[in-house]
Amino acid sequence: MISAAKRLDDVTTYYFARKLAEIDSMNKDGGKQVLNLGIGSPDLMPPQIVIDTLCQALSLPDAHKYQSYKGIPNLRKAFSGWYKNHFDVEVNPETQILPLIGSKEGVMHASMSFINPGDQVLVPDPGYPSYSMCTRLAGGIPIPMSLEEKLGWKPDLSKLRERDLSKVKLMWINYPNMPTGAKADVRFFTELVAFAKEYNILICHDNPYTFILNDHPLSIFNVSGAEECAIELVSLSKCYNMAGWRVGAFIGSKPYIDTIMTFKSNMDSGMFKPVQEAAAVALSLGKEWIEDLNEKYLERKEAACEIMLELDLEFDTDGAGLFVWGKIKENNLDSETLTNQILYDSRVFITPGHIFGANGDKYLRISLCSSKDDIRLALQRIRQGLITDNVENSHLNTNI
Numbered sequence: 082m083i084s085a086a087k088r089l090d091d092v093t094t095y096y097f098a099r100k101l102a103e104i105d106s107m108n109k110d111g112g113k114q115v116l117n118l119g120i121g122s123p124d125l126m127p128p129q130i131v132i133d134t135l136c137q138a139l140s141l142p143d144a145h146k147y148q149s150y151k152g153i154p155n156l157r158k159a160f161s162g163w164y165k166n167h168f169d170v171e172v173n174p175e176t177q178i179l180p181l182i183g184s185k186e187g188v189m190h191a192s193m194s195f196i197n198p199g200d201q202v203l204v205p206d207p208g209y210p211s212y213s214m215c216t217r218l219a220g221g222i223p224i225p226m227s228l229e230e231k232l233g234w235k236p237d238l239s240k241l242r243e244r245d246l247s248k249v250k251l252m253w254i255n256y257p258n259m260p261t262g263a264k265a266d267v268r269f270f271t272e273l274v275a276f277a278k279e280y281n282i283l284i285c286h287d288n289p290y291t292f293i294l295n296d297h298p299l300s301i302f303n304v305s306g307a308e309e310c311a312i313e314l315v316s317l318s319k320c321y322n323m324a325g326w327r328v329g330a331f332i333g334s335k336p337y338i339d340t341i342m343t344f345k346s347n348m349d350s351g352m353f354k355p356v357q358e359a360a361a362v363a364l365s366l367g368k369e370w371i372e373d374l375n376e377k378y379l380e381r382k383e384a385a386c387e388i389m390l391e392l393d394l395e396f397d398t399d400g401a402g403l404f405v406w407g408k409i410k411e412n413n414l415d416s417e418t419l420t421n422q423i424l425y426d427s428r429v430f431i432t433p434g435h436i437f438g439a440n441g442d443k444y445l446r447i448s449l450c451s452s453k454d455d456i457r458l459a460l461q462r463i464r465q466g467l468i469t470d471n472v473e474n475s476h477l478n479t480n481i
């Protein structure tokens with residue numbers, strides 16, 4: 082056998098890829114189907130007009146050719162209009178937008194485009210695991226940056242200032258925060274931008290949950306001068322139920338976008354045009370789409386909070402995003418033990434907080450990407466501690 086590259090030594094397979102394989106085999110053991118409250122892949126349909134646009138665009142004469150590396154003008158214009166409408170931020174569609182095949186690929190592109198071997202990268206703990214993994218793949222060193230519960234899950238910038246930051250090149254932040262649901266405000270972003278300028282650090286703000294259960298969507302570019310030291314990732318996966326379509330974008334000043342483009346243009350050969358045309362239509366939808374979506378998530382959240390109460394977890398009802406995040410009160414219980422207990426006794430899968438970093442170990446994350454009925458069924462199963470219900474129609478969501 083030819084050995085794998087050394088850069089894979091410190092990188093593990095994504096937790097969900099492993100856990101879903103286990104759940105799959107549980108589902109084949111003849112028992113009841115596991116109810117999956119773990120994954121953040123929206124189960125609701127995208128807007129019908131977006132699906133119709135996709136179908137119509139399939140017949141365009143140039144639909145099936147390679148597309149431009151920087152996305153079709155229509156999609157870039159749509160992202161620019163979306164920034165103006167929702168954040169009141171002006172973005173030049175020619176030079177400041179780079180459409181992506183989902184924002185996850187953007188995490189890799191930012192890492193490959195800006196990190197040199199040995200550079201340090203501040204990654205939130207708890208936080209999205211790809212920030213650390215992509216840092217490692219790029220030869221960088223992830224430095225866990227504690228998000229403090231008492232500070233509303235923000236980093237303590239004064240504590241960070243006490244560290245040697247001379248090797249830090251990049252810093253990941255993400256608000257509304259996954260997994261905690263914490264929201265940012267302009268004041269915090271302003272402090273962060275000042276911090277980044279002081280230490281010459283590039284901020285990468287990952288913003289895929291911006292409209293979900295969040296009354297005040299914010300862009301890092303709501304802070305003036307942020308474009309000098311920050312780039313932002315946005316996505317259609319969560320806010321338009323289009324996770325499988327793989328559409329997102331980088332927003333930033335021209336030099337940053339050009340740098341990422343140098344890497345990205347060597348990785349892929351553009352996005353399928355019908356997907357881009359349809360995504361442009363999604364971005365042009367008004368606030369009613371978001372209001373309707375949030376009504377559904379609010380109902381689901383109420384049901385998920387009942388599970389939190391049943392499990393005797395402490396939680397914040399005001400969180401944004403697609404998850405409820407709850408703290409285990411018992412001292413000698415960790416998130417892996419508790420979630421495995423729930424999985425094996427009740428056949429309900431809930432995400433253990435430790436996969437988001439050491440600071441997540443006393444927490445559980447419940448996803449709102451299942452129907453209210455399935456969430457209530459999960460509650461019943463957890464109450465009973467064993468499976469007595471019939472869930473023939475329940476579906477296991479296998480998207481990661």
Ligand SMILES: Cc1ncc(COP(=O)(O)O)c(C=O)c1O
Pocket residue numbers: 121182183184185186209255259287289315316317318324328329
């Ligand atoms: C914080 C965060 N960032 C980025 C992503 C990736 O989203 P996508 O690649 O679908 O745009 C996710 C997906 O779960 C996420 O939770």
